Amino acid sequence: xxxxxxxxxxxxxxxxxxxxxxxxxxxxxxxxxxxxxxxxxxxxxxxxxxxxxxxxxxxxxxxxxxxxxxxxxxxxxxxxxxxxxxxxxxxxxxxxxxxxxxx
Amino acid sequence: xxxxxxxxxxxxxxxxxxxxxxxxxxxxxxxxxxxxxxxxxxxxxxxxxxxxxxxxxxxxxxxxxxxxxxxxxxxxxxxxxxxxxxxxxxxxxxxxxxxxxxxxxxxxxxxxxxxxxxxxxxxxxxxxxxxxxxxxxxxxxxxxxxxxxxxxxxxxxxxxxxxxxxxxxxxxxxxxxxxxxxxxxxxxxxxxxxxxxxxxxxxxxxxxxxxxxxxxxxxxxxxxxxxxxxxxxxxxxxxxxxxxxxxxxxxxxxxxxxxxxxxxxxxxxxxxxxxxxxxxxxxxxxxxxxxxxxxxxxxxxxxxxxxxxxxxxxxxxxxxxxxxxxxxxxxxxxxxxxxxxxxxxxxxxxxxxxxxxxxxxxxxxxxxxxxxxxxxxxxxxxxxxxxxxxxxxxxxxxxxxxxxxxxxxxxxxxxxxxxxxxxxxxxxxxxxxxxxxxxxxxxxxxxxxxxxxxxxxxxxxxxxxxxxxxxxxxxxxxxxxxxxxxxxxxx
Numbered sequence: 192x193x194x195x196x197x198x199x200x201x202x203x204x205x206x207x208x209x210x211x212x213x214x215x216x217x218x219x220x221x222x223x224x225x226x227x228x229x230x231x232x233x234x235x236x237x238x239x240x241x242x243x244x245x246x247x248x249x250x251x252x253x254x255x256x257x258x259x260x261x262x263x264x265x266x267x268x269x270x271x272x273x274x275x276x277x278x279x280x281x282x283x284x285x286x287x288x289x290x291x292x293x294x
Numbered sequence: 295x296x297x298x299x300x301x302x303x304x305x306x307x308x309x310x311x312x313x314x315x316x317x318x319x320x321x322x323x324x325x326x327x328x329x330x331x332x333x334x335x336x337x338x339x340x341x342x343x344x345x346x347x348x349x350x351x352x353x354x355x356x357x358x359x360x361x362x363x364x365x366x367x368x369x370x371x372x373x374x375x376x377x378x379x380x381x382x383x384x385x386x387x388x389x390x391x392x393x394x395x396x397x398x399x400x401x402x403x404x405x406x407x408x409x410x411x412x413x414x415x416x417x418x419x420x421x422x423x424x425x426x427x428x429x430x431x432x433x434x435x436x437x438x439x440x441x442x443x444x445x446x447x448x449x450x451x452x453x454x455x456x457x458x459x460x461x462x463x464x465x466x467x468x469x470x471x472x473x474x475x476x477x478x479x480x481x482x483x484x485x486x487x488x489x490x491x492x493x494x495x496x497x498x499x500x501x502x503x504x505x506x507x508x509x510x511x512x513x514x515x516x517x518x519x520x521x522x523x524x525x526x527x528x529x530x531x532x533x534x535x536x537x538x539x540x541x542x543x544x545x546x547x548x549x550x551x552x553x554x555x556x557x558x559x560x561x562x563x564x565x566x567x568x569x570x571x572x573x574x575x576x577x578x579x580x581x582x583x584x585x586x587x588x589x590x591x592x593x594x595x596x597x598x599x600x601x602x603x604x605x606x607x608x609x610x611x612x613x614x615x616x617x618x619x620x621x622x623x624x625x626x627x628x629x630x631x632x633x634x635x636x637x638x639x640x641x642x643x644x645x646x647x648x649x650x651x652x653x654x655x656x657x658x659x660x661x662x663x664x665x666x667x668x669x670x671x672x673x674x675x676x677x678x679x680x681x682x683x684x685x686x687x688x689x690x691x692x693x694x695x696x697x698x699x700x701x702x703x704x705x706x707x708x709x710x711x712x713x714x715x716x717x718x719x720x721x722x723x724x725x726x727x728x729x730x731x732x733x734x735x736x737x738x739x740x741x742x743x744x745x746x747x748x749x750x751x752x753x754x755x756x757x758x759x760x761x762x763x764x765x766x767x768x769x770x771x772x773x774x775x776x777x778x779x780x781x782x783x784x785x
Contacts, residue, residue, distance in 0.1 A: 212756075243752065246689060250724055250756050259720045 202278040203227060205255035206271050213248025214238040232272040235265055258282060299465050301370040301503060302433040305331050308505040319482060319509045319527045333422040337368035340421045346374050346399060351444060353392060353400035355407040356417060357381040359489045359510045363498055364422055365401055370461060373436025377444035380490035381407055382768060391454060394648055395444060438462040445492040447589055456647040457589050466641035467591045468500040474592050474612050484509040484529040486520060486538045487769055492588045497533055519545060521552045530555055535562040536770035539569060546576035559584045562769040568703045570603040583608050585678060587664040589643045594676050607675045615639050619668055634682050635668040636661040667694060686715040686723035693725050693753045701749045702727060705742060707735030712764055713755060714774040727755040728777045730764045
């Protein structure tokens with residue numbers, strides 16, 4: 192597990208907020224805090240998100256970060272750390288290309 | 295004597311009638327049709343002397359109701375086409391209209407409203423009262439079927455869509471107004487909306503054509519209280535926008551009531567169930583919702599018995615309106631289904647001036663498509679569900695702004711709501727909403743999210759922002775594009 196202090200918190204905040212709508216009830220308040228404070232990694236399959244939940248998760252990520260994620264990508268990404276990496280990659284790509292909205 | 299189709303003949307008829315009511319009522323003063331026709335003829339002489347001709351459209355930038363209507367009637371009198379270049383528009387927008395319509399002369403009441411590149415005709419009060427030694431202008435040979443007034447279409451952003459109405463079309467709408475409003479003989483109409491707004495102007499023209507009384511608001515000064523003004527001017531009909539209706543509800547008191555014989559029509563944008571309820575609680579069953587389009591005129595009106603306030607219905611379509619609710623292929627949909635509304639009537643517009651794209655979108659196969667989504671109840675009552683352009687498709691789920699807005703406005707803390715979409719490459723449209731709260735309400739966006747989620751499920755907005763005031767145009771229409779910009783700025 193990497194040092195959470197080296198991470199910019201905003202994608203993680205976006206992820207934990209998106210999980211609140213994508214997998215309602217799956218995260219306790221304690222887990223949410225741990226996710227933000229300790230850099231905890233969560234395996235997406237353990238959250239029991241259905242297809243509707245995955246859609247809501249992706250929409251929430253898009254609204255909070257501007258990064259478009261497709262529900263189909265989640266199967267490939269598998270964990271919150273991987274989702275975070277994907278968001279950061281796309282934010283970096285957008286910054287490099289000077290585009291306003293990351294893809 | 296027959297009913298003339300030209301304003302010149304019709305106004306003279308009213309002026310000569312011993313039974314004609316006053317043409318204009320303002321606080322402490324009334325003007326008869328004789329006085330109005332004299333001012334119109336004086337103005338007509340002045341327009342001729344200043345070189346106005348039938349082959350050129352003349353611009354009017356005059357916000358004063360009285361002077362605006364006199365000059366407008368004088369142009370109709372002479373058969374010279376006109377367009378209003380509103381004082382509330384920035385000069386660039388007025389210049390754009392001038393260029394598109396090749397306007398060379400602009401009549402203004404204030405020199406600062408001159409438009410670069412045009413000849414300015416300064417309309418003073420003296421011009422209207424200066425008797426001319428010459429005979430009245432010979433204006434009875436105008437063609438009633440050629441464009442007489444160029445008006446701007448609905449639409450809150452971008453370039454104006456322009457359409458025209460002939461004198462014949464104005465006359466036709468006047469006759470329909472009599473039918474649809476069951477106009478009494480002592481009809482006196484007050485429109486708190488500026489004469490520079492096309493629906494307000496056409497209604498005033500209808501009233502003059504019919505020989506009834508137009509009640510005008512006093513000029514700048516203390517804020518007017520509508521019911522008080524109605525009582526002092528003996529107004530029988532108030533035609534207003536949502537903002538004025540909201541304000542009347544807010545200022546309602548025991549002393550501040552509309553007179554018993556006054557009917558209130560509200561139009562121009564969605565009239566929420568909340569506003570209808572509040573209006574009825576304060577003033578009784580007085581409010582009727584008019585639904586229509588500038589390009590078409592009245593489509594429907596709510597009357598007692600055909601208004602379902604919870605559904606925000608807009609009443610039964612008028613008998614002269616042929617209509618249909620169709621899908622994207624133009625196939626008629628059954629009762630209850632939501633589709634695009636199309637309407638047809640004898641004297642409707644058929645095109646937008648110099649805009650083949652908008653014409654192709656809104657005028658097809660003899661129908662006018664106002665761009666609204668609507669459904670019809672089994673009893674034949676029309677319900678409007680928002681603009682077709684505003685319909686959201688989220689991962690193939692169709693979501694109508696009105697359903698979100700109704701649920702949010704059912705919350706006791708919410709005064710008004712507007713639903714709109716954030717475009718998404720992956721999901722289509724992500725529904726969002728902005729709300730304006732009642733003054734004393736303290737409701738968090740999260741509470742509203744939970745409430746709306748419970749009612750609408752997957753059709754709920756994914757984000758709600760609370761704003762001090764929803765951005766609206768002068769007639770109370772919410773400017774949704776500004777909300778999208780606001781959201782982008784907020785991140």
